Amino acid sequence: MLKRITHTFIHVLDQDEALDFYVGKLGMVVNTDADLGFMRWLTVNMPDEPELQLGLMLPGPPAYDDATAEQIRELVAKGAAGGGLIFETDDCLGTYEELRAAGVEFTQEPVERFYGTDCALRDPFGNPIRITQPPDGPIVVPTAEELSAQM
Amino acid sequence: MIEDRNRRMLRARDTMDRAYAQPLDVPALARVAHVSPAHFSRQFRATFGETPHRYLQRRRVERAMELLRETDRPVTEICFDVGFASLGTFSRTFRAVVGESPSRYRTRFAGEGAALRIPACWAMAWMRPAG
Numbered sequence: 001m002l003k004r005i006t007h008t009f010i011h012v013l014d015q016d017e018a019l020d021f022y023v024g025k026l027g028m029v030v031n032t033d034a035d036l037g038f039m040r041w042l043t044v045n046m047p048d049e050p051e052l053q054l055g056l057m058l059p060g061p062p063a064y065d066d067a068t069a070e071q072i073r074e075l076v077a078k079g080a081a082g083g084g085l086i087f088e089t090d091d092c093l094g095t096y097e098e099l100r101a102a103g104v105e106f107t108q109e110p111v112e113r114f115y116g117t118d119c120a121l122r123d124p125f126g127n128p129i130r131i132t133q134p135p136d137g138p139i140v141v142p143t144a145e146e147l148s149a150q151m
Numbered sequence: 152m153i154e155d156r157n158r159r160m161l162r163a164r165d166t167m168d169r170a171y172a173q174p175l176d177v178p179a180l181a182r183v184a185h186v187s188p189a190h191f192s193r194q195f196r197a198t199f200g201e202t203p204h205r206y207l208q209r210r211r212v213e214r215a216m217e218l219l220r221e222t223d224r225p226v227t228e229i230c231f232d233v234g235f236a237s238l239g240t241f242s243r244t245f246r247a248v249v250g251e252s253p254s255r256y257r258t259r260f261a262g263e264g265a266a267l268r269i270p271a272c273w274a275m276a277w278m279r280p281a282g
Contacts, residue, residue: 013154070154077157078198079164086270107165113271120272126161130270 007043009055010083011076013125015042018056021124025102026087028054038062046087054085077126084128092117092133115139159184160198163191164206168275171210172234177203211235212248213279219257226253248280 012018019042022028028044031053043053059072075081089095092110096119100106107128108120116139118132163184167175180203181191195203214233218224227238230253235241245253 073154074157077154077161079161105162105165107169108272109169111271115270118270122161122165126158128272130272132270 004051006051007053007055009057010085010123010127011059011072011081011125012056012123012127013058013073013076015040015056015058017124018042019044022054022056025099025104079122079126079128081127084130086130086132089131089133092119092131095131156194157198159186160195163195163203164199167203167207167210168272171207171214172232174234174236175207207234208244209248209279209281210275212245213275215241215245215253216249216256216260216278216280217274219253220260226257229253248282 019030019033022044023030027047029047031043031045031050032041033043034041040058042056044056045051045053059069059076060066061069064072072081076083096106096110099121104121105124106119106121108118110117110119114135116132116134118130120128120130122128163180166180166183177191178188180195181188184191184194186194192202192204195206199206211233215229218229218232219226222229224232230238230241233241235244242252245256249256251259
């Protein structure tokens with residue numbers, strides 16, 4: 001029986017720049033940064049969640065031939081690589097303002113939704129990220145009438 | 152380099168997703184993408200397979216579809232709120248993309264948006280009418 005997810009991976013186009021962003025701006029911490037010779041194994045995690053590592057993978061040989069790696073890089077750059085992350089926060093608006101001041105590229109300002117308040121951004125390479133502040137109580141799917149009243 | 156071009160075109164597309172209600176034109180989007188207006192539409196199409204005009208029209212229609220499903224606001228208000236400058240253009244575009252009038256669409260789908268329990272940008276990406 002499977003127990004939990006321990007690692008998940010996204011493609012990045014520059015691992016040093018990825019560290020600047022995920023650690024320097026988003027506040028994650030380096031879990032493992034190892035030069036294995038054939039690759040740089042680079043994972044980060046949230047400070048309070050070392051059991052879930054995010055691998056920041058650079059597409060390239062020998063895992064991918066040069067042409068395939070170039071295709072992956074092009075897909076990442078147009079937001080079509082398929083990876084993505086959703087972070088949770090206690091303060092969506094405050095986090096948005098803090099990261100925006102730090103030069104992070106937001107694609108959506110904080111918006112109230114029935115599942116909480118969330119905003120959206122991209123990492124420097126094009127991967128999509130959302131930041132969600134859950135509601136105080138349980139998430140309740142509203143009726144059409146209630147949604148109408150909110151808008 | 153295609154990778155660099157793609158990233159700049161993505162910024163322009165993100166701008167359309169975020170600011171669809173504003174009167175965006177090619178020169179404004181070209182500035183976001185750091186490319187000349189003459190090259191912008193061609194490069195956008197090479198990147199995403201459709202013209203920026205078509206992308207924006209379908210984004211506006213998608214936003215209108217959500218408002219029609221999830222609110223009871225008048226069609227005219229929704230038309231202007233999603234960035235169309237006239238009700239005639241909105242109705243023609245909506246019918247061409249969706250295959251029926253805004254009012255008929257609303258009648259068929261009223262309330263169904265409330266079942267959409269996914270984050271907003273996934274809904275926007277997957278519910279924008281294709282074609």
